[in-house]
Amino acid sequence: MSLNDQELIAGFEKIIGKTQVITAPDDLEPYLVDWRKRYRGQAIAALRPGNTQEVSEIVKLCAANLIAIVPQGGNTGMCGGATPNSTGRQVVISLNRMNQVRAIDTSNQTITVEAGMILQSLQEAATAxxxxxxxxxxxxxxxxxxxxxxxxxxxxxxxxxGNARELCLGLEVVMPNGEILNSLRGLRKDNTGYDLRDLFIGAEGSLGLITAAVMKLFPRPVANWTALVAVPHADAAVELLNRFQAGASAQLTGFEMMSDESLALLKHYYPALASPLSGPNAYEVLVEISDYESEEHAMQLMESILEGALESGCASDAAIASNLAQARKFWDMREHVPLAQADDGPNIKHDVSLPISAIPSFIATCNDMLRAKYPGVRVINYGHLGDGNLHYNIAGPSSAQTEEFFTSKSKEIQALVYAEVEKLNGSISAEHGVGQQKVAYLKGHRGEVALGVMQAIKHALDPHNLMNPGKVIAS
Amino acid sequence: MSLNDQELIAGFEKIIGKTQVITAPDDLEPYLVDWRKRYRGQAIAALRPGNTQEVSEIVKLCAANLIAIVPQGGNTGMCGGATPNSTGRQVVISLNRMNQVRAIDTSNQTITVEAGMILQSLQEAATAxxxxxxxxxxxxxxxxxxxxxxxxxxxxxxxxxGNARELCLGLEVVMPNGEILNSLRGLRKDNTGYDLRDLFIGAEGSLGLITAAVMKLFPRPVANWTALVAVPHADAAVELLNRFQAGASAQLTGFEMMSDESLALLKHYYPALASPLSGPNAYEVLVEISDYESEEHAMQLMESILEGALESGCASDAAIASNLAQARKFWDMREHVPLAQADDGPNIKHDVSLPISAIPSFIATCNDMLRAKYPGVRVINYGHLGDGNLHYNIAGPSSAQTEEFFTSKSKEIQALVYAEVEKLNGSISAEHGVGQQKVAYLKGHRGEVALGVMQAIKHALDPHNLMNPGKVIAS
Incomplete structure (x- = not known):
């Protein structure tokens, strides 16, 4: 009683119209490969529904025919979570046409948006x-x-x-059976049973398909001050963080660390973005303070904390951005480190998190271990120190060798790094997720009991394994 | 092959020792009734394990004999969530002996504690x-x-x-089958599969038994300034809130509203806590600002925002606490409103939340409706306006009539109030939970789809319905 592909496609066309069912190979291509071109798959079609009801009807048709679904947004993931598998028996549902603001409530500080809205458009709608x-x-x-x-x-x-999770108050989700779960409430407090919202957040579409969300808004700061600070070692970076936390509390809105090797790479590929501090320094930290009073107040706060840090020795040098262009440059430095890396060739990426107190020993141990085993190896180490999140990336001794080093050493280096992460109670995926890339690591990281609970939940909500199968957890 | 009660008790004694298995009626009594004495049950025994391993073994013994478990902490709940049912076929597991700090990490700003630790002891451990x-x-x-x-x-x-949820980074949980789920990691970022932590938080022990947690710590503010502000109507209170949010952002740490009738009740039962503002005022708001710089800076911030509010007319009067004793008095006022209510007799409580923008119309509509239908009814309306959380409590026309009014009108008044909450997309339980009190309301509030998902999860994790059955969701 299952439909064949042509009947299925006709069914989809009936729901969303002929033009929104993409099957021509050239048009379909962008939906089948991730932006870094690391993952590629096949699909019966890419479907572009225009509203939640259409998503629901598509999912019901898929469920009735046991056709698996891969939800796709901007297709910018790092772990292949939005790419179909190679069987050609899946459909991609793209949310890109569902990109509207449904409501904005400035008194409640909330905005309700459709899932396909581009993040930058959401930022702009808030600003407006x-x-x-x-x-x-x-x-x-x-x-x-x-x-x-x-x-x-x-x-x-x-x-x-906080993460995306902390910014969300409510969701609308199409369940694996096509039912619509509507909990689009803009409430800060709601203790009426299980927290389903947080179950769908981070599930990478494997439990249901998010179609809309209520997100938190905040008052706009009147001033942002940015500084670049040289620190002599990783312990000093943690001390600097603690000083800023104590002195600026929630006004501390950015704390990003870059290692000397990251800065050297940046200077090589983007000379205009070379650090203004005299170096080399073991690390340089980008600090941002936001203020709700005035430019003056922000600057005074930044200066007084930096003064203490320079005196204590946890900072050895600092430059405060004196205008917006300079502040923008500091952020550009940070944002171009991964781009410089990409220019340099492939590298072995680790998106890890650790208790912040454990970061110095993690870096020291891993650096020593890797340098002893792979002489000349380059550690491109940078990230969100304030969140305990390091992008600890490893490249071969010289640019010429990156490709070969990447291909031959990825597995063993990842195993070494992840073992150290587990020893220190960290995570092997801080912010990039699991996708298809890290499914195999999940049992080792979360443990058998947690994996069993996850599988029980997956099976209870998606018994035929139709929602993004093969992503997050093995079926 | 099930054990009888005597065999079960012997089994428990073998795990945790004779003295920790409470069966003597006088000793058992406190475990069978909630602190307000609204809910009462029976139990085979109250069990006081000393560590997670013992909890695990108790739960395994219960699971093998299909004995249901009621977890109990301080027994201070409002909805009967920690009280056993009347069958006498359940056991209470009290976590009170598991009250130790396991670890504290000031650089990572985290503390790991056992579940039975008293909240105040945790506050004190942080201060230390x-x-x-x-x-x-x-x-x-x-x-x-x-x-x-x-x-x-x-x-x-x-x-x-944030709520308790936002303060927690990791949990240790004994599952319904006795397995120990250990995710006691102090990480701000961890995207490795489903968010189980948030599933157990707020589940009132119905999916597993929390035995330990990693909680966030924060730097201590150097100053707290408190003010009491008179506002002419609820809309003005929302405007005042938005002004403080824009001007103080995260330095705004308290925003509590009390209606004129709340203040009158307070004055009657606690004359020493009468408001220092000349009144009556439609509402008075307690505002607290925390500061990481200095007393002076906090005071200036408070004064400058209040000045703007008085000019705009959203505030009509204000008193800033000039010393700690006065600040303490303002908080005592707020905290004694529920006590004054209790002194006055029973009242029909509603712990509701709403989009903050909807609160003025909610209050106006409900007040009008109730006053028209029940002449002389008193609306004791106060709460956490900054969270959209109102304690909207209804008492009979005079203290003499509260008991009869409570008994005869509870159901119909709750139905009226909850209908208005649903109309405005609010919640019928903002912070008190569901327990046994609100199970019947859950389907109407969350909807059939959400309830179905909740039941599927409950069934998947606790197929024999042994963890706090009858609480949160109907089995």
């Missing part, structure tokens, strides 16, 4: 209402809020505002 | 480490952190720091 939406990451011009929620995106403002 | 643990509520001298997490407790600092 004289509010601030803090989620910010490299892909913000392409990624969608639905993808951000499905992967619990992090980025550069987690320190103050 | 020169850190701040913000969760604070009336019952803090008796309630436990395990209970706070199981009910996702709110309290007076949610506005800045």
């Amino acid at each position: 209402a004289d509010r601030y939406f803090p989620l910010s990451l490299g892909a913000e011009g392409s990624c969608t809020i639905g993808g951000n929620l499905s992967t619990n995106a992090g980025g550069t403002s987690v320190l103050r505002y | 480490a020169d850190r701040y643990f913000p969760l604070s509520l009336g019952a803090e001298g008796s309630c436990t952190i395990g209970g706070n997490l199981s009910t996702n407790a709110g309290g007076t600092s949610v506005l800045r720091y």
